[in-house]
Amino acid sequence: MEMLSNLSVPLERVAVQEHTQMKDVIGTMGDFLTPPAAKARPSDVAIQFTRANNDLVAGPYVLDGQTRPIPGLEQSAVVRPGTVKRSPSGYHVQLRQSYQGIPIYGGRAVVHMTKERSVYFYVSDLQPKAPEVETGKAGEISADEALEVVAAQLSWKKREESQPRCRRVYYPYEGSLLLAWCIDLSLRAQQPIQTDRDRSSDWRAMVDAYGAELLELRDLSIYDTAWARVFYPNPVVTLRQENLAHDAQIPDKAYRKVRLAGLDDSGFLRGRYADTSKTPNRVREPSRQFLYKRGDPGFTETMAYCFVSRVMNMLRRQGWGTLFSRQLLLNAHAPIGDNSKFLPSRWELRFGKGKVMDAEDASIILHELGHAIQDAQVPDWADSPKHTPVRAMGEGFGDWLATLYFAEQRLKFHPTCLGDWDARGYTVPRTCLRRVDTAKTMSDWEGEEHADGEIWSAALWELYLQLGGDSSKARTRKEARETALKLVLTSHLYLSDGMRHTLKFEHGLDALLTADRFTSADVTQPGPHDPLIRDVFAAREISLS
Ligand SMILES: [Zn+2]
Numbered sequence: 001m002e003m004l005s006n007l008s009v010p011l012e013r014v015a016v017q018e019h020t021q022m023k024d025v026i027g028t029m030g031d032f033l034t035p036p037a038a039k040a041r042p043s044d045v046a047i048q049f050t051r052a053n054n055d056l057v058a059g060p061y062v063l064d065g066q067t068r069p070i071p072g073l074e075q076s077a078v079v080r081p082g083t084v085k086r087s088p089s090g091y092h093v094q095l096r097q098s099y100q101g102i103p104i105y106g107g108r109a110v111v112h113m114t115k116e117r118s119v120y121f122y123v124s125d126l127q128p129k130a131p132e133v134e135t136g137k138a139g140e141i142s143a144d145e146a147l148e149v150v151a152a153q154l155s156w157k158k159r160e161e162s163q164p165r166c167r168r169v170y171y172p173y174e175g176s177l178l179l180a181w182c183i184d185l186s187l188r189a190q191q192p193i194q195t196d197r198d199r200s201s202d203w204r205a206m207v208d209a210y211g212a213e214l215l216e217l218r219d220l221s222i223y224d225t226a227w228a229r230v231f232y233p234n235p236v237v238t239l240r241q242e243n244l245a246h247d248a249q250i251p252d253k254a255y256r257k258v259r260l261a262g263l264d265d266s267g268f269l270r271g272r273y274a275d276t277s278k279t280p281n282r283v284r285e286p287s288r289q290f291l292y293k294r295g296d297p298g299f300t301e302t303m304a305y306c307f308v309s310r311v312m313n314m315l316r317r318q319g320w321g322t323l324f325s326r327q328l329l330l331n332a333h334a335p336i337g338d339n340s341k342f343l344p345s346r347w348e349l350r351f352g353k354g355k356v357m358d359a360e361d362a363s364i365i366l367h368e369l370g371h372a373i374q375d376a377q378v379p380d381w382a383d384s385p386k387h388t389p390v391r392a393m394g395e396g397f398g399d400w401l402a403t404l405y406f407a408e409q410r411l412k413f414h415p416t417c418l419g420d421w422d423a424r425g426y427t428v429p430r431t432c433l434r435r436v437d438t439a440k441t442m443s444d445w446e447g448e449e450h451a452d453g454e455i456w457s458a459a460l461w462e463l464y465l466q467l468g469g470d471s472s473k474a475r476t477r478k479e480a481r482e483t484a485l486k487l488v489l490t491s492h493l494y495l496s497d498g499m500r501h502t503l504k505f506e507h508g509l510d511a512l513l514t515a516d517r518f519t520s521a522d523v524t525q526p527g528p529h530d531p532l533i534r535d536v537f538a539a540r541e542i543s544l545s
Contacts, residue, residue: 002032003524007045007119008052009034033524036116043081046093046111049119050079061097061126076100077130082108087493088319088486089518090114097126104131104177105169105206112493114523121494121514125379131170131177139210146181146207149214154203159187171206171215179209189266218326219275226260226288228306233362233406234421240413246355246425250294260306261313263288269305273312273324276301278331278348300359301332304351307365311405315373318482320489323376328369332359338425340364342371344382355425363402363418364433370398377492390495390503391449396456397488403436403457404464404481408474416461436461442505442541455540456505460488462536467529487529490515505542509533513544 009032037045047063054063061077082096090113097107104127112121141149143166151157164185171180183205206215235254236244262272267286269276276282283290283298290306292299308328315323329348334340338354349368351359358364374381374394384390402418403410414420419433434450436457445452461469468480491511495503513534516527527533537543 003118004032004034006052007034007049033114033118033120036114036118038116040117042084042091042093042113042117045113045117045119046095047081049111049113049122050095050109061130079109079126085322087490089490089493089515090523091117092493095126099131099170099177102168102170102179105171105180105182107170107172112518114518116523118523120518120523127172127177129177131179137210140179141181141207141209141212143181143183145212146183146205146209149207149212150183150185150203150205150217153205153214153217154185154187155190159190160185162186168209169206173208173215178211178215180215181205181207181209183207226263226285226290227257228260228290228302229255229257229292230303230306231294231360231362231421232256232258233366233402233409234360236420236424237406237410237414242431244421244424246429255293257291258306258310260288260290261309269301269330270327271305271309273327274305274308274330275327276305276330276332278329278350279304279333280331294360300351300357301330303362304330304332304349304359304365307362308349308369311366311369311401314405315485315489318485323373325376328372333357338422340368342368342375342382344371344375344380347372354422356422358422361419361422363406363420364422366402366405367398367418370394370401373401373489374492377489378495381492381495384501384503387447387449387452388501388503389452389505389508390501392452393456393503393505393508395450395453396458396460397453399434399436399453399457400460400464400488403461404484407464407469407477407481440540455542456508459537459540459542460484462539463487463533466532466536483529486519487512487515487533490519505537506544509537509542510544512537 034049050063061079064078064080077099079095079097082094085092093111093113095109095111097104106125107127109122109124109126111119113119146166147164164183166181166183169180169182170177171182185203185205187203202219204218207213208215231254232238235250238254239251264270267284267288268282269290279301281297283301290298290302292302308330312324326347329346331348331350334350334352336350336352338358339352340358341350343350349372351357351364351368371382371394374397381390381394399418403416407415414432416435416437417432420431423430423433434454438454438458440455440458442455444455464480464484467483468476471477471480491508491514494511494514495507513527513530516529516533517523520527534543
């Protein structure tokens, strides 16, 4: 990696990644580092970097180093510094976009830098165009009028905990930037609680400032401890019973009692990271004891909530506490046949039925959660076209996460399977849904994302084994899981571009090598696992030219 003498990036050296068509994305992974500035504030470094490369910021927007606009001097279209995030690889400074002093909702770019403040990567979700609508035109509604529009949907007036916060934003909606009122409301519970909306809650509403139409209404509440009885991950593994039939009597020893972290006090399965509100006839236990068994209403719902919550809390302890900006919605028994899916636009997981319900098998739950995690890290990951490599990486990541999380439970039985309980309920029962230890290489490409995902998951599983996952010491295996998760999740951040359908497995490998470097002590050198990672992927015919 080359160290630049100053912050400006020579244009001829700006390599836009092959998988993006956005002009304002500098694809610099592995190319250069700007000089370290360990005592500087990360936001100052981000501004200096962006200023030195102002011609790389697309569109009619002008860079302004001030955090707040100077009254009367505000330019029409401006980009300025916002929040700073920390991760195992350093700092990530967000830049925000506004027009006539009004923020563009979601309009942001991120400058990635090492712990020593050397910039190495820049990604952009800046809107390339300015809004067409001007403010102050006739017909624009006031904040009070916008609140009336929300009042029609939420009975909030007697339940306000504080004054609603109303601000104007430009909201990207169906291809244009609409001037909208963004309204945040905190409500007390309405007694007795009969529906979701009676609970204490925090809401965000978007109201079109000209059409007086509610564009979006979203619950933002974050909430504490309870007990659940679950399969961990499923009875085939716990009982080590290869021929367990889907209709077998399941003994008590197949169940495990676990704590539920982060539940609110509504009595529902609703908490910091997930909410089962989409589950028909959802269960309510004011005592917060969700101690069901297979076949009870509420068992699959408890499974789904429990494992989403546990995985997200594990990731939070490893430094990923800000992955989800809102609760993932769960439908534990959706009428969609023997299948499950993630719906990015609804921020929802749906688990299907079958002789074995999908959410009776925790490995299926974790696979779907994998899709949501990726979509939270890289907006719109799940929206790329079917059967593309990026989709296959998504399937492979989900399979790997599901297997990795239960590696200790599976140590001596089905170590590399997922869905081994779900598969007992198929029309023709199978050993498992998929595996993460196939011999597949790129020569076995089928053009089907689940099948091709087995190439990616097998490489990631081999990575875990080589990092120490094959050790006889439990502590070494645990460290290997943490290292592998850190590398893989960090690598996703480097795939954050607008156009992902041309992204290939090689980009995924490149991003892993970058993650290895930038989570290590000396980022001027290739990461400590560089040769190991290259070898693991080369065995699958994935290498950098
Ligand atoms: Zn999937």
